[in-house]
Amino acid sequence: MSFEVKAVGLDFGTTNSAISVVGADGAPRLARFPHAEGGAATETFRSILFFETRDEIGGAASAVSVGNDAIRRYLAASGNGRLVQSLKSFLADKTFDSTDIMGENYTLGDLIAPIISALRDAAIAQFGELPPRIVVGRPVHFASMGAADEALARSRLDIAVRRAGWTEVEFEYEPVGAAYDYALRIARDELVLIADFGGGTSDFSLLQLRPRSAAKHGAVRYEILGNDGVGIAGDAFDGRIMRHLVAPALGRGTKYRSPYGMVLPAPTWPYTRLERWHYLSFLKARATMLRFEELKRQSLEPDKIGALIHVVENDLGYFLFRAVEQSKLELSDAESAIFNFVDAPVEIEAIVGRAEFEAWIDRYLAQIAGCVDRLMLTAGLEARSIDSVFLTGGSSFVPAVRRIFVERFGADRIRMGDEFTSVARGLALRALDGAA
Ligand SMILES: Nc1ncnc2c1ncn2[C@@H]1O[C@H](COP(=O)(O)OP(=O)(O)OP(=O)(O)O)[C@@H](O)[C@H]1O
Numbered sequence: 001m002s003f004e005v006k007a008v009g010l011d012f013g014t015t016n017s018a019i020s021v022v023g024a025d026g027a028p029r030l031a032r033f034p035h036a037e038g039g040a041a042t043e044t045f046r047s048i049l050f051f052e053t054r055d056e057i058g059g060a061a062s063a064v065s066v067g068n069d070a071i072r073r074y075l076a077a078s079g080n081g082r083l084v085q086s087l088k089s090f091l092a093d094k095t096f097d098s099t100d101i102m103g104e105n106y107t108l109g110d111l112i113a114p115i116i117s118a119l120r121d122a123a124i125a126q127f128g129e130l131p132p133r134i135v136v137g138r139p140v141h142f143a144s145m146g147a148a149d150e151a152l153a154r155s156r157l158d159i160a161v162r163r164a165g166w167t168e169v170e171f172e173y174e175p176v177g178a179a180y181d182y183a184l185r186i187a188r189d190e191l192v193l194i195a196d197f198g199g200g201t202s203d204f205s206l207l208q209l210r211p212r213s214a215a216k217h218g219a220v221r222y223e224i225l226g227n228d229g230v231g232i233a234g235d236a237f238d239g240r241i242m243r244h245l246v247a248p249a250l251g252r253g254t255k256y257r258s259p260y261g262m263v264l265p266a267p268t269w270p271y272t273r274l275e276r277w278h279y280l281s282f283l284k285a286r287a288t289m290l291r292f293e294e295l296k297r298q299s300l301e302p303d304k305i306g307a308l309i310h311v312v313e314n315d316l317g318y319f320l321f322r323a324v325e326q327s328k329l330e331l332s333d334a335e336s337a338i339f340n341f342v343d344a345p346v347e348i349e350a351i352v353g354r355a356e357f358e359a360w361i362d363r364y365l366a367q368i369a370g371c372v373d374r375l376m377l378t379a380g381l382e383a384r385s386i387d388s389v390f391l392t393g394g395s396s397f398v399p400a401v402r403r404i405f406v407e408r409f410g411a412d413r414i415r416m417g418d419e420f421t422s423v424a425r426g427l428a429l430r431a432l433d434g435a436a
């Protein structure tokens with residue numbers, strides 16, 4: 001095999017990651033990963049970790065698996081162990097210093113590095129030796145539930161990438177990465193709005209782009225006119241389905257009788273955490289479970305609190321979110337979807353209409369639209385001066401998200417494609433341009 005890797009790009013995503021290389025021919029190639037349940041190999045890798053309980057693996061330190069393998073092992077372990085997802089959303093969170101998982105302490109770098117190492121290993125296995133330099137994507141603004149610390153997020157990601165084996169790490173905005181990929185498809189200069197809707201963030205870049213084929217290697221092919229982004233995307237949409245469809249069945253909005261005889265509303269904090277995967281996976285702590293048990297004893301609808309305990313205790317978050325996501329995906333293609341989640345004693349079944357879903361995510365759509373308008377205003381550009389709008393990322397399939405752009409720019413200027421891989425492919429091209 002004589003293929004020589006010239007440049008590497010890494011897209012560490014909230015939900016899916018991908019790694020791409022470029023050789024002498026200048027064409028990006030994606031590493032492939034075996035499928036969890038024996039299907040065809042994929043070009044994306046789930047950004048997910050699974051910790052197995054010690055007794056299952058014979059008393060050694062807890063074993064970690066990542067990506068598709070983590071899902072496979074989680075399914076085989078039937079509820080024993082801990083599945084952790086959407087880790088990228090913790091990067092800018094100052095309050096997340098380290099976490100205890102089955103008696104061991106983990107920093108964010110400890111949790112993220114194995115995912116990036118697995119991506120690196122797959123790329124090496126497929127393409128051979130990799131250069132020491134890599135271009136890593138980053139959102140314009142890192143997502144965070146509280147005040148975001150951008151510098152901290154960047155340094156944490158940098159640490160994880162170095163730990164996985166790279167020594168020269170450069171960052172680039174994810175939508176700028178996608179722009180490099182998009183530049184392969186255009187035939188003449190274009191003023192382009194790139195919009196990347198992922199699991200954790202929605203990111204935008206305005207660029208004056210040159211067709212990739214027209215420029216010589218090393219030449220500047222674009223000018224950035226502005227970048228912006230918000231920490232709202234697919235995970236936030238899932239959270240709304242969780243809130244409206246699932247949480248009521250798990251006791252949200254129910255009442256309990258306090259020790260003094262007062263009837264009070266059930267606390268809302270368990271449900272707020274339930275709405276975000278990355279917090280749900282940390283609910284299963286002893287102190288929290290004891291509070292749930294007490295709440296169940298006092299509840300006027302103890303079965304519903306029992307259902308909440310069942311979900312957390314048995315680590316059913318993955319299945320619950322999968323059911324939520326499944327109905328979201330169906331709503332991208334159909335006017336209604338059936339939501340179904342059964343794990344006795346929990347049984348939730350409902351029909352969701354697209355209009356209903358859109359009403360649930362309405363405030364988020366407004367924030368996304370506000371961000372696009374702000375970017376255009378800051379750059380001093382009118383909608384009509386934009387030649388094309390490239391929508392990418394998994395959440396760009398949501399019809400209401402696409403509508404934001406159709407309303408502003410017209411359907412004929414909207415382009416889509418490479419939804420899950422454009423960022424990684426483009427980052428590799430970006431790395432090639434910057435290579436010495
Ligand atoms: N057909 C679809 N309809 C609606 N949402 C979808 C569809 N397909 C995927 N998604 C959503 O897209 C998101 C994942 O997209 P993607 O892989 O682009 O994100 P990511 O790169 O991991 O996240 P980020 O860029 O925010 O770090 C998930 O929230 C997923 O539920």
Ligand SMILES: [Mg+2]
Nearest residue numbers: 013198393423
């Ligand atoms: Mg992404």
